[in-house]
Amino acid sequence: MLNKALIENVLSAALTTGGDFSEVFVEDRYTNNMHHQAGKLEKSLSGRDFGVGIRIFKGLQSVYAYTNEFSEEGLLKAAKKAAEALQGAKSEENIILPMEKEIIQTAHPIQFMPNSVEKSRKLAVLRNANDIVTNYDPSISQAIVRLVDEEQNVLIANSEGTFVEDKRVRNRLAIAAIATDGTDMQMGFYGPGALQGFEFIEGLDLNHYAKEAARIAVTMLHADPAPSGKFPVIIDNEFGGVIFHEACGHGLEAAAVAKNNSVFANKVGEKVASDLVTYIDDGTITNEWGSINIDDEGEKARKNVLIENGILKGYMIDKFNGRRMGAESTGSGRRESYKFAPTSRMTNTYVAPGKSTPEEIIANTEYGIYAKYMDGGSVNPSTGDYNFAINEAYLVKDGKIDKPIKGATLVGNGAKTIQKVDMVGNNLGHGAGMCGASSGSIPVNVGQPMLRVSEITVGGRETK
Amino acid sequence: MELTTFRNQLFTEGEKLGLTDIELYYEKQESFSCQIFKGEIDGYESSTVNGISVRGLYNGQMGYAYTEKLDEESILFLLESIRENAPLIEDEPEEMFTGEDANYQEVDYYSTNLQAVTVEDKIAFLKEVEKKIYAYDSRVVQTDYATIQDQSIEKELFNNKGLFLSDRNNFLNVIISVVVKEGEEIKSDMYFKITKDFASLDADEIAKKAVEKSLSYLGEQAYPDKNYPVILKNSAAAALITTFASSFSAEAVQKGQSQLKGKLDEKVASEHVTLLDDPFLPEGTRSGTFDSEGVPTGQLNVVENGKLKSYFYNLKTAKKDGVSSTGHGHKPSYKETIGVSPSNFYVVPSEKTYMELYEKLEEGIIITDLAGLHSGANPISGDFSLAANGFYVKNGKIVGPTTLMTVAGNFFEVLQEIEQVGSDLEFSPMGGSGYIGSPSLKLKGLAVTFD
Structure with missing residues (x-):
């Protein structure tokens, strides 16, 4: 995501005012957010987050700077500006990272990466959950179903020699059911999620999760006020x-x-x-x-x-x-x-x-x-x-x-x-x-x- | 890649790929914050972040995508995402605002004086405040946090139909929580101050207020559980209104998620209540001359002497109701789609001081702080059951702090039962649905339980 020499320069620049630890965190994240409400897909939004965080410690002082102006000049400027906050004596540091970056072998198997799955397949799950909720009971007025998936790629390097890259893939389905009797409105919610690919969403027992959300809303509609x-x-x-x-x-x-x-x-x-x-x-x-x-x-x-x-x-x-x-x-x-x-x-x-x-x-x-x-x-x-x-x-x-x-x-x-x-x-x-x-x-x-x-x-x- | 180059390339490529209308929303935020703990810099943060949100009409449907990286790869990603997202949308088509015949106020909410304050001066000021906090009272244990932060936001909105708008705003906050202890009793509370005028900040006053806020909770006592007349202090009232502000949005009304549906011109609050939305408030964090769709903003009386006069509208919801947008199209950030939100929205204050609100109470509770708003409140039904801190009042005098309370009620009933409105308008630091303020409010009664 950023090359090794640039990271070393940024880590070094961050220590020029007497800091004793510097760290670079680079993030490149793709997110999809689909929102199904009142029987319709209302929102389908895709995005890319990209930025760099630079952190410096000096004893018990900590400084953090972040930017997405990712040119060498932009990053060195951010590092130096952060270092100035520590107002210490000028010093020369030359951080050398290990030759090889450690690429994390995930302990959490992923089958389908979010961006490799057609959005129509995701929409099918949203519709299915919507139907289960709305068919549960006549008092259900609406289902709100959201699917959020993301692929977060991070690179972490620090002046102690950490130089590592990791990929985190998460998927979550949030099911909300609204029940009403004309005056009162109650909501039921279930939101299963996993550090896993789309297979988690497709494998969910929607009959259980969507029905539970609907059942909670309907049950609460017939509930008495709680005692205190x-x-x-x-x-x-x-x-x-x-x-x-x-x-x-x-x-x-x-x-x-x-x-x-x-x-x-x-x-x-x-x-x-x-x-x-x-x-x-x-x-x-x-x-x-x-x-x-x-x-x-x-x-x-x-x-x-x-x-x-x-x-x-x-x-x-x-x-x-x-x-x-x-x-x-x-x-x-x-x-x-x-x-x-x-x-x-x-x-x-x-x-x-x-x-x-x-x-x-x-x-x-x-x-x-x-x-x-x-x-x-x-x-x-x-x-x-x-x-x-x-x-x-x-x-x-x-x-x-x-x-x-x-x-x-x-x-x-x-x-x-x-x-x-x-x-x-x-x-x-x-x-x-x-x-x-x-x-x-x-x-x-x-x-x-x-x-x-x-x-x-x-x-x-x-x-x- | 420069923004202009990025934009030109995006519009050209987008039109080639069949997008008829394309809009680019650009936001640049610069922020600084510093935390001091026992005289040392405990946290220090500075940032520059750009983000771009693009939406485009593809076969009559609006697709959305955003990026934080201005490069060729992102242009491809944005256009592909829009083309993939747009056909899936099953909602009514959205429109883009061309800006033709629109009149915009010419105001700049950006303070160049504030921008000129050096980091050294800001840190020195906070260190002085922190020192004064420890000196103020021996019961001060330490601060939970003492933070100074400022933020500037620049926005630009372009479309391929010739619209170009820009706006900017900046402000500075001081946020402090002081921990105090007497015997085994530990208390803390948050103090918050927002300004555009750094020179007006007084270290003595801030230290005094922050410490006294926490000290005021020492010596807690429980009282019988029952219905009490309640004074909802300004900041607590503002926090409560923030939680239910979405009820005034036409989006919630049209989706059947607002109790205010069908209530236009009806009495939805006591006659003492006027709720005003003012996008031109000089110190408002939401002040601006155009909304996230490019529609000019303007003042709006939402509730006037208890009567509901208007909902908040963006272009899409206005079209549905056959009215004009009120300029409340809102994108919380470039990472979101267009929704509806108030700007600076507040209960118009009266002449009565805070003290005048409680001095005639035989017995009552003053609620100074509400917690659990994100979970203990049902924004649709208006029901809430929240944790609260505050004071017990007897014969018109504050007796002392109470133990942790829960208060339960319904927001829409509360609005109808506001008996008096104070003069002490304050805004809630809670973000989200607008910058929302209220003076202290006297309510007929709420169910109160003590821990």
Whole structure:
């Protein structure tokens, strides 16, 4: 994407003011975005992103510059301008990269590259999903189905001799169903994705995914307003893992830990969660949505155990925050694109399975909330306060699932919530999502088996 | 490759390949940002990015493609993509604006003074602010972040029918989150300031406001769960309106995704509410003289004394309703297709101060901050259930901060139940659907639950 001599010159130019580490990230990405709504293909957009990010460290200072003015002159100018920000003493550095660039052999097999597949084949999938949703029930007013695929080619080189190229291919189908009874409108959503080619999309069991989206919307249309108060909450598997992502995952990222802006800082070896909780971030799971071969700093993906039986084992660490912590990278440096400096982020994060069956968990709950499908949420990492919405929820009464409820939001404090996990199921499942933070919006999986938290504050419209 | 060469080659090649109308939208963004942590540069970023969005009519359908690389390969990629995408579109055909007989305001929203501020001065200013933050109060632990950033955007719009328009804008932000601690209680909140006038920034004032915002949340207490009269503070009100602003778009209305469908000239809000869209606001981040389709912009009263007067229209939605575009065709970036969005959209303030809104309350809640807007709100139905921070009011006085709350309600009911509008207009830093502002609003009531 850029030749070796030019990269060496840019890496060297970046170190002329006393920097001790420089890095070049080159990205060439092709994206297709198809949007099918109200029975029609409304949008089909193709694009090419291309740009270069240059990063310099000097001790605990970090400078980032990015541009798509990719001429030698443009890049050297950007590197020098970035270096000037460090205002250090002039020095001469001559970075020499290894002779051979390392080309990553992917651990995530790809059969059909996005741009090799005719768009009419993609359209057929969109239409199929649309039909399944709209035929599900007369109250379904609309299906919105989107297919996004991309091929991201990256080259990462740094002054420590990393010189590596990787290709990431992702496909995601997002199915939304809207149901209405004339006054109320409810939405159901399912969005499977993978680090894989078009074969993933064609292989999807649309009868399952599209029907589930439709079923959620229709069910919620007939739901009563959620009660508010403090209840035991049962959270189902797959995307239910978003509670741990918000309540716990973000607080275990070095970006928060390095500056003690996390309730989990300086607590390795201590008990931070219920004994039932083992929490893992694993970027190596074959073809999963959040998986990577290498992170965006060129480090190999790995499996990081974060919490084991309630004891904090470690964090997710990128190179820069690792400096402040005196710790090595854990292969967790990620970014949306060349427009972002990388920072520590999650990949596929999940709660390890326990011993209870889902039936036992429900049967053991006298009165509570069952969150079957979660929506998104957010967290303030320095306090650990989180919030998130439930897409499909039910009341649980006398050990049985009772009527559906809508408009429920869960709020609480992450550090407290993970101590209150009192049952963990055996049905681990992963769900695809996009996670937004300082290094942009990136694909991540959240995951867990069904689990129960003894008490969470639920906010609904019905006050006691 | 130079833009002019690229454009000429693209238009020539495109016409040869059978594209009748071709439009090129060019955007150039330059940005700078710096973060300071304990006196050191903790993050520093500078960028120059160009992007090009091309759309073209091929056999009567509009195809879209974009690129960030101006080279021969991209010209081929763009034209091939347009020819492949256009025939798949099953929607009504789109039109291009020729610009004939159009009158554009002549305003330049670009501040050359702001552009002239040196990086050294910006960094020195932020370091001074950070120092003052630590000195202001012993309960300050540190900053979660302290950032200064500026951005300039240039836009150019060309088509092969002779249209050529250009526009530019720039602004500077200071964003700070201070972490404070008393006993075991830790609190933080975000402070945000946007300006085109660097010289007007006062380090003492920024430090004071940023620290006091976080300190004000110390000493939290829970209160009984129930319906309370609520003051929605300006920034929280603006954030809530941002979440539901798409309801005012003709696109959402035509797709049956807006509760405001069929409500023109009806009362959709209390009589105290006037919602104005002003693309000529001097400090507005969305200010401009033409929209993303090249249509001239203008002021628009969307809601006037509670009555819905107009939706936001682009060319396509206007044609469908048999009206003219209101100049709200919007492309969030060169990577997107044309949609509909407000420009600078706000609740017109009254004379009442913030304090006047709560001083007559026997009991009530002031909501200063809402979280979870991207998931806890249903933009179609208007239902929301959100996490909130704020204060408890008793006998017209602020007693103190509350524990984390959830508030639930419906946006369209909230609009009808606005009893008073304050004078303290503020805009939300949340991007997305326009630059949206509101003064503090007094609401009849919302269901509040305390953690």
